[in-house]
């Protein structure tokens with residue numbers, strides 16, 4: 001997940017930022033971990049661009065690991081294609 005410019009007062013948790021596949025079995029815990037990390041950082045540092053950026057930095061790292069778990073499960077169970085070969089869905 002590429003970094004972006006953080007904004008004070010706005011951030012995302014869970015599937016809203018990293019949609020999780022069903023087969024990794026880690027989507028719910030990842031969303032809860034995001035919320036716990038965000039609460040801990042805001043509780044310690046208060047609201048600021050820096051505290052939101054610190055949360056988003058840790059979220060990108062932990063989500064990346066669990067997205068790979070979901071991908072590994074999809075490959076094993078459904079023979080899922082690598083991400084770069086999946087068709088793009090227009091929203």
Ligand SMILES: Cc1cc2nc3c(=O)[nH]c(=O)nc-3n(C[C@H](O)[C@H](O)[C@H](O)COP(=O)(O)OP(=O)(O)OC[C@H]3O[C@@H](n4cnc5c(N)ncnc54)[C@H](O)[C@@H]3O)c2cc1C
Nearest residue numbers: 013014015016019020021022023024025026027028029031
């Ligand atoms: C078929 C399937 C099976 C899965 N199995 C597992 C599993 O076994 N284990 C696991 O860990 N994960 C599993 N996942 C993934 C897991 O469900 C998600 O990663 C997790 O629910 C994400 O939590 P969330 O709170 O970010 O989002 P969500 O659970 O999607 O919650 C978002 C909530 O926001 C509400 N909402 C949306 N728009 C608005 C609005 N405008 N106003 C107010 N409310 C709104 C929605 O109704 C919803 O209640 C599975 C996913 C799928 C699709």
